[in-house]
Structure formats: C-alpha cells, structure tokens
Amino acid sequence: MAKLNFGGSEENVVTRDEFPLAKAQEVLKDEVVAVIGYGVQGPGQALNQKDNGINVIVGQRKGTKTWDKAVNDGFVPGETLFEIEEALERGTVICYLLSDAAQIALWPTVKKHLTPGKALYFSHGFGITFNEQTGIIPPADVDVFLVAPKGSGTSLRRMFLQGRGLNSSYAIFQDATGKAFERVIALGIAVGSGYLFETDFKKEVYSDLTGERGTLMGCIQGIFAAQYEVLRSNGHSPSESFNETVEELTQSLMPLVAENGMDWMYANCSTTAQRGALDWWKKFRDATKPVFEDLYKSVATGVESQRSIDSNSKTDYREKLDAELAELRDSELWQAGKTVRSLRPENQAVEA
C-alpha cells in the first residue's frame, strides 16, 4: 500500500500498479460474487467484474424490468442470473447494491444466508453506520467491507469501457477471515476502480451524504438557479443566462479544472475574469459555509439518513422522485438547456 501526500497529509492508497487485475483474479478465483440489486451501481459493478473475468452472478426479482435489463446485458437466467434468495445462497461475496432504503426490508433474508466465512460488501457506509435506523447488524463470523465508487455507476461503466478508472474509497468494518483486506481490494479493482483510498464506514457515509447534498448535486443546482434567476430578472435572454451559468461551465471550464486544477482554469481565462473571480470566491464561500455547517450537522445527527429511509421506503417513492425530477426538467432553465445542448455541433451531427 502506498502512502501518498495529499496537500501535506499522508494517506493510504492502493493503486493498480501494486494490486493489478491478475492479482485480483487470483484472490477471487474461488469466490462467487453475488450482486444483489441492478439499479445504477449494480449493472456497472456486475458488468465490469464480468468483463474482468470474475465469477459474478446477479440476484434480481423475476418479472421486473431490471431482470430483463440484466438479461439484455448478457446475464443468463439459471447460470448467472437468479432470484435474489438463490443468488444469496450461491454467493460467497454478497454485494448489497439495493437502494439504501430497500436494504432494510431485505436484510432478514440476507442475514439468513450470511454463513461463516462469507463476505458482505457495501458501496456505502449507510446501512452499518446508521444501524439504529436500518437494523443492519451483521453476524460476527463474516467479513464486512465497502468499496464506494466516487461517482455514478453509469460513469463507472463508461470509464471502464474507455480504459479509464473511477476512484473509490474502501473500508473494512469487520475482518472475520483474516482475508478482508485482500478481498476488498481485489473487489475494488475488479469493479473498475482506478485507485482505492482508505476510509471507514462512518467517514464514507458522512462525506458522501454531504457531498451529494452539497457541491456535487444540491448546492450546484441551487447556485445555478440563483444566478440564472438574477440574469433573467435583469433582462437577459434564457439562452444567454443558460450559457453563462451552465453550458460554459460544463463544456469549457470544468474540463480545464479536471485537467489541472482551479488555478489552471483561471489562468486560461482573461485577466478581467481572474481579477473578478479572485475577488468574489471568498464571498461565495462565506455566504454558503453556514449552509454546509447545517448540512453536515443534519447528516451527523441522522436526520438525512432518516429522511432518506422514510421517503424511499414508500411504495410510490419512484413516482414521487420522478415527479420532482420532471419539475426540474420542465423549469425554464433546463428547457433552455435542452435547446442549447441540441445546438452543439456534435449533437446536430447525430440528429442529421
């Protein structure tokens, strides 16, 4: 394991150089990896493992759309695709990739099949950290660990197909066999991680819930909406407001940040823009920091996990989420975005 310097702090990181795919295949050669759940992470992780030569099976409810999706993706009923209980029975590693809320309902069934020496794998610290809310308390004689890809399962799969890798964090909650470390790292490599950085279950879930509610998803939509509304109320057209809020960010500036950091992106903009951005970023930090403090508190006190469990355990949770997504999609901002996206030359070429 390499110790790398992250801005002055040393952290443990496992890279593909020290743990190549061949080693992962060797560690997992006698394992049956059962992926339970085929939503967003399920397909990404199951397909990457399949393509990496791991003995992977999928557990799904027959007659569901996701069962059909697994078949279309190449999983064969009776060979590599089974009803959930049968997959739980066959699996020596159980990748528990139902939604965090759904994991609660299926837990008694999963627990029944966790015989000594098996491994219980999560992609989030949620179920274990908030076990007073979830009731997920594994038996002592199984390994329990997580590999949490830091991005969507869709990106995990796309990047794998491009020969790239998404970074993931890993954590071991319970090492019953003495082999938890090699098992979790092998799985991390097999699911398509570029590298794996060490954390624990609580830190993973606190940071993840904060990030997705914060800059990654919640906050970014919030600041997009705020700037767009100010531009619109001052007489700017929808296309101009959208371009100056979203399109330029995703198409031009964020790729520069991804490539070489914020100062590199700044340096590739005018000195006028640099002067203004350097003057204004601290005001935005100071304005939003109290909101982030509230958010972290809400995560750490279990308010966010409880809200997620309560809303996503309802039978109509999907319809409710879809209705709220449609509201976003139908807003002027994102409708303007739809037209702007259609004007991208590469999209016009596709339509032609």
Ligand SMILES: NC(=O)c1ccc[n+]([C@@H]2O[C@H](COP(=O)([O-])OP(=O)(O)OC[C@H]3O[C@@H](n4cnc5c(N)ncnc54)[C@H](O)[C@@H]3O)[C@@H](O)[C@H]2O)c1
């Ligand atoms: N979505 C992501 O890209 C992502 C990224 C990192 C970590 N994670 C974590 O990975 C895990 C899986 O997340 P996901 O987003 O792939 O889940 P998801 O919301 O897509 O749901 C996964 C599966 O659960 C099934 N399901 C829902 N309710 C069920 C029930 N009552 N009984 C049986 N099956 C049911 C769904 O049909 C689906 O097949 C979670 O712990 C999540 O936090 C997700």
Ligand SMILES: CC(C)(O)[C@@H](O)C(=O)O
């Ligand atoms: C993809 C995310 C936001 O990183 C993940 O945490 C999730 O919950 O879907």
Ligand SMILES: [Mg+2]
């Ligand atoms: Mg998350």
Ligand SMILES: [Mg+2]
């Ligand atoms: Mg995340």
